Amino acid sequence: MNRKTKLALLEMMLRIRKTELRLAEIYRSGDLTGALHLYEGEEAIAAGVCAALNRDDFITSTHRGSGHCVARGMPLRTLIAEVYGKATGCCGGKGGHMHMFDVDAGIMGTTGIVGAGMPLATGLGLSIQLRKTSQVAVAFFSDGASNNGAFHESLNMAAVWKLPVLFVCENNGYATSVSARRSTSVTDIGVRGAGYGIPGVTVDGNRVDRVYQAASEAVRRARAGEGPTLIECQTYRIRGHYEGDDWWEYRDSAEVEEARRRDPIAFWQAALVEDGVLGEKTLDEMNARIDSDIEDAVQFAAASPLPEPEQAFVPAHPQPA
Amino acid sequence: MNRKTKLALLEMMLRIRKTELRLAEIYRSGDLTGALHLYEGEEAIAAGVCAALNRDDFITSTHRGSGHCVARGMPLRTLIAEVYGKATGCCGGKGGHMHMFDVDAGIMGTTGIVGAGMPLATGLGLSIQLRKTSQVAVAFFSDGASNNGAFHESLNMAAVWKLPVLFVCENNGYATSVSARRSTSVTDIGVRGAGYGIPGVTVDGNRVDRVYQAASEAVRRARAGEGPTLIECQTYRIRGHYEGDDWWEYRDSAEVEEARRRDPIAFWQAALVEDGVLGEKTLDEMNARIDSDIEDAVQFAAASPLPEPEQAFVPAHPQPA
Amino acid sequence: MTRSLTYVEALREGMRQEMERDETVFVMGEGVGLRGSAFKQTAGFYDQFGPERVRDTAISELAIAGAAVGAAISGMRPIADLMWIDFTTLACDQICNQAAKLHYVSNGQIKVPAVFRATTGHLRGQAAQHCGSWYAFYCNIPGLKVVLPSCPSDAKGLILSAIRDDGPVIYLEHKMLLNVREEVAEDLAPTPLGVAAIRREGADLTLVASGLMVPESLKAAREVEAEGVSVEVVDLRTLMPYDSECILRSFRKTGRLLVVDEGFRYCGLGSEIISLVIERAMDYMDDSPRQLTARHTTVPFSPPLEDCVFPNSRTIAAEIRDMFGLVKL
Amino acid sequence: MTRSLTYVEALREGMRQEMERDETVFVMGEGVGLRGSAFKQTAGFYDQFGPERVRDTAISELAIAGAAVGAAISGMRPIADLMWIDFTTLACDQICNQAAKLHYVSNGQIKVPAVFRATTGHLRGQAAQHCGSWYAFYCNIPGLKVVLPSCPSDAKGLILSAIRDDGPVIYLEHKMLLNVREEVAEDLAPTPLGVAAIRREGADLTLVASGLMVPESLKAAREVEAEGVSVEVVDLRTLMPYDSECILRSFRKTGRLLVVDEGFRYCGLGSEIISLVIERAMDYMDDSPRQLTARHTTVPFSPPLEDCVFPNSRTIAAEIRDMFGLVKL
Ligand SMILES: Cc1ncc(C[n+]2csc(CCOP(=O)(O)OP(=O)(O)O)c2C)c(N)n1
Ligand SMILES: Cc1ncc(C[n+]2csc(CCOP(=O)(O)OP(=O)(O)O)c2C)c(N)n1
Ligand SMILES: [Mg+2]
Numbered sequence A, B: 001m002n003r004k005t006k007l008a009l010l011e012m013m014l015r016i017r018k019t020e021l022r023l024a025e026i027y028r029s030g031d032l033t034g035a036l037h038l039y040e041g042e043e044a045i046a047a048g049v050c051a052a053l054n055r056d057d058f059i060t061s062t063h064r065g066s067g068h069c070v071a072r073g074m075p076l077r078t079l080i081a082e083v084y085g086k087a088t089g090c091c092g093g094k095g096g097h098m099h100m101f102d103v104d105a106g107i108m109g110t111t112g113i114v115g116a117g118m119p120l121a122t123g124l125g126l127s128i129q130l131r132k133t134s135q136v137a138v139a140f141f142s143d144g145a146s147n148n149g150a151f152h153e154s155l156n157m158a159a160v161w162k163l164p165v166l167f168v169c170e171n172n173g174y175a176t177s178v179s180a181r182r183s184t185s186v187t188d189i190g191v192r193g194a195g196y197g198i199p200g201v202t203v204d205g206n207r208v209d210r211v212y213q214a215a216s217e218a219v220r221r222a223r224a225g226e227g228p229t230l231i232e233c234q235t236y237r238i239r240g241h242y243e244g245d246d247w248w249e250y251r252d253s254a255e256v257e258e259a260r261r262r263d264p265i266a267f268w269q270a271a272l273v274e275d276g277v278l279g280e281k282t283l284d285e286m287n288a289r290i291d292s293d294i295e296d297a298v299q300f301a302a303a304s305p306l307p308e309p310e311q312a313f314v315p316a317h318p319q320p321a
Numbered sequence C, D: 001m002t003r004s005l006t007y008v009e010a011l012r013e014g015m016r017q018e019m020e021r022d023e024t025v026f027v028m029g030e031g032v033g034l035r036g037s038a039f040k041q042t043a044g045f046y047d048q049f050g051p052e053r054v055r056d057t058a059i060s061e062l063a064i065a066g067a068a069v070g071a072a073i074s075g076m077r078p079i080a081d082l083m084w085i086d087f088t089t090l091a092c093d094q095i096c097n098q099a100a101k102l103h104y105v106s107n108g109q110i111k112v113p114a115v116f117r118a119t120t121g122h123l124r125g126q127a128a129q130h131c132g133s134w135y136a137f138y139c140n141i142p143g144l145k146v147v148l149p150s151c152p153s154d155a156k157g158l159i160l161s162a163i164r165d166d167g168p169v170i171y172l173e174h175k176m177l178l179n180v181r182e183e184v185a186e187d188l189a190p191t192p193l194g195v196a197a198i199r200r201e202g203a204d205l206t207l208v209a210s211g212l213m214v215p216e217s218l219k220a221a222r223e224v225e226a227e228g229v230s231v232e233v234v235d236l237r238t239l240m241p242y243d244s245e246c247i248l249r250s251f252r253k254t255g256r257l258l259v260v261d262e263g264f265r266y267c268g269l270g271s272e273i274i275s276l277v278i279e280r281a282m283d284y285m286d287d288s289p290r291q292l293t294a295r296h297t298t299v300p301f302s303p304p305l306e307d308c309v310f311p312n313s314r315t316i317a318a319e320i321r322d323m324f325g326l327v328k329l
């Protein structure tokens, strides 16, 4: 991995983290409505995987999707404006945080139905195969989704047809309050790859270099027509299931503290410093760039108009005259 | 395995085979309506698994279910009468071949929805665990069903809760016209057990002794609270998907001929003769018993009345006054 | 003894009482255990009844529903929490093709006393996939019952009946009503299935509603009363089999019908109730029956857009005024 | 040029022509390949178009539907065969929560030109899980179109339109009509979506039907004609968005309505059409509108039982006679 990539990975993780934390702050201020599922602590996965992609590749995402959108380069302005429900949002305020689309960035949607992105990504892979382009499709999902029928049917279909799809499982240990231990019959979800005759790899999802490496290999395979890969990235959901979810009988705060110590950004930053790749100046510039982008986006979003009510019926759904 | 069991297995396979062939004959005569999916060639599985069960255990079955019903001891009279749509059938003619129930025999239903028996069996296992009885539940299904989300969700749930369930995959190589090769991402479906952290065994489904053995071990595990087992029994669908399905572009007749040579009954019969367990007299008696039971059942069914039209609304479904 | 309980507390009390009374009753679903469910519907159950009877599940809607059916046909009375009605699309094969049919197709050999619970209706900002009121589908399928309480007493009374019923019941909880309070009897009698309630008597118009639309309609009714229109509000409570007699009785009196439904219009509950009165009581009709439903659109996220989609007391009052040729003062 | 084609041949020709014309069109489903589908809908396609565009799938309804959506939003025009509408319960999450919504919720960024095909209706002995006419659910969901041809020309004309449409279309094929024959033009113009057809003009009664109920209704109409009742038969063709103008036009002329529907009654298409005419054309009404639907029961297997469940020309004629106070001669 070259110096540029190393720094880019760091910058992307920081960009995601800071966006997430800023959204949390805005949420607390009461300016946002709806459910907000944040990605803090899982940044290495979106950053690592998306760094292995080209601009014209596709992703499908989840209810916890803003990190993926940032990693794919969705403009922060349209992202944050959408979370605000503004007319200038990526979906004109129709979607909100759980339904963000940006076709230009290959973001074929965050979704509110757990697991639903996997069949879609399979179909994107199918379309790539039929159109004979060299794109790939990535489905991000978490441990909870890996127990849904959508996972099984998608992996089987993608495997049989050797579709160019990456199934990226962000195993963050929880599905709402339900620990993977109590709901998922295997510890390493990567082992499930064997049930479809495809590679199933398990990597430390807090190590952006390992994620990037695993994704790069899977992308290579996919573009070479060798079919899909299941990549399990083990991480931890540091925050509540959604913002305002402070009701934590279901886990120990010690567990969370322990996870915080394995912060993916702190690790990578230290590694780059050690490597001599990252100096204070570079870091400051990076932070300044990100902060200013986020501030700009927040200003933009806050100042943007809400959609006009008649927009509720545009696009119109077919109905009798 | 003792002599009695050996002979019982043979007799059960013969009973299933002869019932199936008799149904085929009646079907050809034009006396039956609806779709008839027969089980010829797969008898060792139903016979072997059900021999490992107790009277109060449960099974769920498929669209190809009459073999399982015979193996569980459903009276041939009510079975055949149901296929005829007669009032004396196990469901009073409401179900037909694809919907046969006999609660006394623990037959919780053959079903027309591929895969649907697996969640049901999981629930039967859950109920057993909650009621703290020592029963087990068996889900029979075939290769096609193993690619459905119902398979994945059921195995995961049963594994997490260590439910007393046997998932018996009758891999007969085809799902309608679609060969397992073209739709199923693994050759040995047994390997999928690993995706749920449970034993996944693959046995020759035309060897009734091996099926019996695998089922017995799985039953032992289940009753001991050690959880579910996936048993793949490899066999072959000798007949068309349904009676009258003579439209076989999708496979070679050579393949079928080859499979016929691996007939489970011929194999077991020869083995028992070799063993000195089976003599001509015993076999003749067996055949006579079965033939007379089947003849009796067919007479009974043919002579039975059709249901009265008003039975269409009994039991009644709740509806506004 | 009555105490003031919220809708969700009343539902919880109903489930708890049944679980105390009948050990075949148990709960399963995503987060029903340690956390006590997304809206605290089962708070405290895990400690009281233990992990055997209060089962956290994976995100496996099809298996949850199917396992509930399997348990129900073998002596248990499961309550399966499917969280949002929007997700029941993933479970509906087991609900519609198994739960609804097994009793009939087995010729009565099998009973399916399963309860499928899910939240329904809109809530601010829940957007496209969490605001469904898709009960019309379940009302269409023979073999299912569907209930939707509008108040705490019925939240409790209907869950008691749903659990005790020998057939499958879909029990819907309205997200906007969860914190509504009312006096609820500790030894409340079950609310019978299939029986509507007249929430307000009136002479001029029969307004049929359910769930959140009941309080919204009552508010509208109070508003137009000052303008001289006397509205009778019928709370369906059971959407299937709905109480046709109660509706017809009221309609025969008023001669006018407005159905207010949070679901969508086409092949929805509104059209159903209109066709009921037309087919059965047309001679009593004084005016074209009407319906006010959710608009025919995917539910948008942004508040000013969302506000255009669902009926509320304001739009209901406006519809009533329009029916009676009144001008808003 | 016209040739005599069966319904299934006409459907097949429509799909073939579109696949020849537009290489983004492809077919996927259980058995669509080597075997050419359960009812030969795609016979010959595998040889003509090859395994890439004619894809046999596993029994994975959710992934089939979802993959169709994924392909549709990225430039393809998939035709997903879900075999029986009864099995679409397993796919409906992707149909209702994704296909129906993505265009809207993405604010128009995404189009979903996917066709979901399935057989519908009853067929002798198919029993509880293979006789569904569950389209009412799909008609209820904003974002979906639903079509059901009653004759070979429309089998072809509607599949052409469904494939070319930029939104998701559920295309239903009636199992009892597959072998019905008629002259069909080789260069047939697509049957426009949302436009009904008057199959028979009449003055006394507007009879609205679709699918198999159209020929059954026509038979009944001929029967009662001799008894002095002139029946106008409207074939919906598109169930959603149905052609309200055509229905209302006819009803304004006849003043009487009978909806004949093979689906179930409650929250079904029958109630929907009745409420349409009541809300929009009550002043023209001469008599209570009626509906004749499938009876509210799981479909039984045995022929004498099955015969009690669905409308047919005999029961339709009887219903018409009853409406007009006629006694069968
Ligand atoms: C099909 C479906 N079932 C249930 C839910 C409710 N729900 C929303 S997020 C969530 C947990 C998801 O867990 P996981 O897949 O591990 O994602 P994570 O939240 O950890 O990112 C659940 C159960 C849903 N949105 N969709
Ligand atoms: C959910 C569902 N999808 C499709 C069908 C149509 N269908 C009936 S049997 C069958 C093939 C089943 O294959 P398999 O599970 O291997 O069972 P086998 O026929 O080999 O016993 C199919 C696709 C169905 N009945 N249910
Ligand atoms: Mg998770």
Ligand SMILES: [Mg+2]
Pocket (backbone or CB within 6 Å): B142, B143, B144, B170, B171, B172, B173, B174, B175, B176, B237
């Ligand atoms: Mg098979």
